[in-house]
Amino acid sequence: xxxxxxxxxxxxxxxxxxxxxxxxxxxxxxxxxxxxxxxxxxxxxxxxxxxxxxxxxxxxxxxxxxxxxxxxxxxxxxxxxxxxxxxxxxxxxxxxxxxxxxxxxxxxxxxxxxxxxxxxxxxxxxxxxxxxxxxxxxxxxxxxxxxxxxxxxxxxxxxxxxxxxxxxxxxxxxxxxxxxxxxxxxxxxxxxxxxxxxxxxxxxxxxxxxxxxxxxxxxxxxxxxxxxxxxxxxxxxxxxxxxxxxxxxxxxxxxxxxxxxxxxxxxxxxxxxxxxxxxx
Amino acid sequence: xxxxxxxxxxxxxxxxxxxxxxxxxxxxxxxxxxxxxxxxxxxxxxxxxxxxxxxxxxxxxxxxxxxxxxxxxxxxxxxxxxxxxxxxxxxxxxxxxxxxxxxxxxxxxxxxxxxxxxxxxxxxxxxxxxxxxxxxxxxxxxxxxxxxxxxxxxxxxxxxxxxxxxxxxxxxxxxxxxxxxxxxxxxxxxxxxxxxxxxxxxxxxxxxxxxxxxxxxxxxxxxxxxxxxxxxxxxxxxxxxxxxxxxxxxxxxxxxxxxxxxxxxxxxxxxxxxxxxxxxxxxxxxxxxxxxxxx
Numbered sequence: 001x002x003x004x005x006x007x008x009x010x011x012x013x014x015x016x017x018x019x020x021x022x023x024x025x026x027x028x029x030x031x032x033x034x035x036x037x038x039x040x041x042x043x044x045x046x047x048x049x050x051x052x053x054x055x056x057x058x059x060x061x062x063x064x065x066x067x068x069x070x071x072x073x074x075x076x077x078x079x080x081x082x083x084x085x086x087x088x089x090x091x092x093x094x095x096x097x098x099x100x101x102x103x104x105x106x107x108x109x110x111x112x113x114x115x116x117x118x119x120x121x122x123x124x125x126x127x128x129x130x131x132x133x134x135x136x137x138x139x140x141x142x143x144x145x146x147x148x149x150x151x152x153x154x155x156x157x158x159x160x161x162x163x164x165x166x167x168x169x170x171x172x173x174x175x176x177x178x179x180x181x182x183x184x185x186x187x188x189x190x191x192x193x194x195x196x197x198x199x200x201x202x203x204x205x206x207x208x209x210x211x212x213x214x215x216x217x218x219x220x221x222x223x224x225x226x227x228x229x230x231x232x233x234x235x236x237x238x239x240x241x242x243x244x245x246x247x248x249x250x251x252x253x254x255x256x257x258x259x260x261x262x263x264x265x266x267x268x269x270x271x272x273x274x275x276x277x278x279x280x
Numbered sequence: 281x282x283x284x285x286x287x288x289x290x291x292x293x294x295x296x297x298x299x300x301x302x303x304x305x306x307x308x309x310x311x312x313x314x315x316x317x318x319x320x321x322x323x324x325x326x327x328x329x330x331x332x333x334x335x336x337x338x339x340x341x342x343x344x345x346x347x348x349x350x351x352x353x354x355x356x357x358x359x360x361x362x363x364x365x366x367x368x369x370x371x372x373x374x375x376x377x378x379x380x381x382x383x384x385x386x387x388x389x390x391x392x393x394x395x396x397x398x399x400x401x402x403x404x405x406x407x408x409x410x411x412x413x414x415x416x417x418x419x420x421x422x423x424x425x426x427x428x429x430x431x432x433x434x435x436x437x438x439x440x441x442x443x444x445x446x447x448x449x450x451x452x453x454x455x456x457x458x459x460x461x462x463x464x465x466x467x468x469x470x471x472x473x474x475x476x477x478x479x480x481x482x483x484x485x486x487x488x489x490x491x492x493x494x495x496x497x498x499x500x501x502x503x504x505x506x507x508x509x510x511x512x513x514x515x516x517x518x519x520x521x522x523x524x525x526x527x528x529x530x531x532x533x534x535x536x537x538x539x540x541x542x543x544x545x546x547x548x549x550x551x552x553x554x555x556x557x558x559x560x561x562x563x564x565x566x567x568x569x570x571x572x573x574x575x
Contacts, residue, residue: 012379015374015379016379016381018374019371019374019375019379019381019385022371022385022389023385023388023389025448026388026391026392026448026452027388027391029403029404029407029448030391030392030395030403032403032407032414033403036406044412045411045412046412049412049414049417050414087297087301090297091297091298094294094298095294095295095297095298095299098290098291098294098295099295101285102285102286102287102290102291102294103285103286104286104288104291110295114298114302117302117306119557119558119561120306120310120554121505121509121553121554121557123509123511123530123533123550123553123554124310124313124550124551124553125305125306125309125310125312125313126534126537127312127316127537127543127546127547127550128308128309128312128313128316129305129309131323132309147305148305150301151301151302151304151305151306152306154298154301155302158298177284182284183284183287211396212395212396212397212398214396214397214398214511214512214515214516215511215512215515215530218515219538229396230396230398230399233398233399234402234516237402237405244406244412247402247406248406251399251402251403254396254398254399255395255396255399258394258395258396259394259395261394262391262394266387266390269394270386270387270390270456273393273453273456274456274457274460277457277498277502278457278460278461278495278498
């Protein structure tokens with residue numbers, strides 16, 4: 001195959017052309033977003049629609065972060081996302097250990113009930129969860145998002161953990177056991193370190209889900225103190241309707257952590273998202 | 281060791297966090313939703329049990345508009361299956377053959393998948409902007425100004441205008457699923473077909489694609505259920521407008537629940553969405569199974 005690749009035929013040229021055109025289709029809107037986040041309205045609206053900014057207007061960013069409150073929303077999203085990852089990873093690895101390693105009746109059925117959760121869309125529970133949160137006076141809090149996000153990430157997390165945990169040799173645990181470790185010790189000192197590659201995949205998966213979620217965030221949070229970045233952008237674009245620069249800046253701010261992560265771990269991220277789909 | 285692994289208290293403790301989350305946030309609320317869907321309830325006054333009346337009303341009462349919203353969701357699903365998946369398949373086949381820049385193209389096509397749908401929606405709002413958006417600016421520059429439109433504000437184009445960003449965002453995702461599927465197929469079959477003198481098209485048509493069936497099934501299920509569940513992008517782009525032209529089931533559900541406080545009908549719509557997703561996932565699986573028998 002590798003030899004054939006070197007031959008330049010019309011067919012190869014045709015394919016490359018299509019691929020390059022589609023790459024431009026995929027990249028151009030993002031390039032445009034990046035450039036208009038640094039322009040002033042007069043450039044965006046006519047004098048320089050698609051070129052690089054003549055005058056690099058970094059003040060769009062200070063405006064989005066300050067007046068637009070994006071800094072706070074960014075930190076809120078970061079906190080909610082990290083807590084969701086922490087809780088989900090802990091709950092999922094513990095549960096997977098009990099489900100795959102320990103011996104008890106009903107573990108198969110419990111496992112399949114957990115896995116059934118993958119097919120449940122969040123819409124199914126939005127009202128009951130909202131009502132319970134209001135009863136507990138927990139609407140407008142970080143928990144209002146962290147707990148549902150964790151619950152909905154759990155099924156996929158258990159699936160990814162389980163498929164990895166079966167490949168860890170039991171001898172390690174037995175050795176640790178002879179050395180006098182108790183069960184929690186075995187889990188903490190033997191299993192969790194071995195699970196690291198799976199946990200990376202898992203964290204990426206949960207990160208994307210929690211960072212990008214909109215429906216729960218719109219409905220459970222009305223206080224700007226707890227607002228996450230997706231809802232923050234919605235609000236910002238409502239209040240800066242005619243001022244595109246700061247909106248563009250906000251979009252870039254919400255996107256760059258994801259893109260930086262993607263630049264470094266593109267393979268891992270792709271694997272993570274594909275693994276989730278093709279196993280389920 | 282074995283004894284330790286059978287310790288019931290330990291088993292319970294290990295399972296407890298996951299069980300609490302799963303039962304408390306998913307299992308019990310689903311049953312609550314099911315129960316609410318049989319109530320006439322606004323959340324404030326006392327609820328009354330009305331049986332299946334909400335389910336009948338949500339389809340018969342025209343002011344709710346669920347029928348049109350369902351039609352829109354099915355249009356999006358059909359467009360995804362008929363336009364998006366073939367494009368993805370084309371790229372997956374092309375890239376899996378081994379072409380210069382294979383990794384680069386995959387990484388580029390996949391970028392929009394990791395970006396928040398809210399960001400993508402806001403970006404496309406700007407792209408579609410009737411006065412300053414790049415689509416209309418482009419049309420005016422090349423002298424096709426008469427085709428410039430208020431894409432999202434025109435009832436005849438709104439739904440298609442919602443579909444384009446979906447296409448743009450998820451072609452890379454489906455492509456990667458298919459690409460991974462093709463790469464995991466045994467190479468020998470394609471080589472054998474090549475030695476027998478099959479053309480590249482014939483190899484794709486008779487070897488690669490039939491073997492790819494399980495992955496294609498996953499893609500079709502994702503495309504259909506994704507369209508039935510779609511919310512974020514529609515909420516950002518049109519929120520169902522103009523004049524309900526791009527309403528989808530979830531936007532109706534959210535409005536029923538949190539704007540009109542009609543908890544009964546809102547819940548019955550939620551149940552209908554879940555039911556439809558499960559139904560179409562099942563139908564797709566069945567379709568792919570009968571395909572296999574006839575092929």
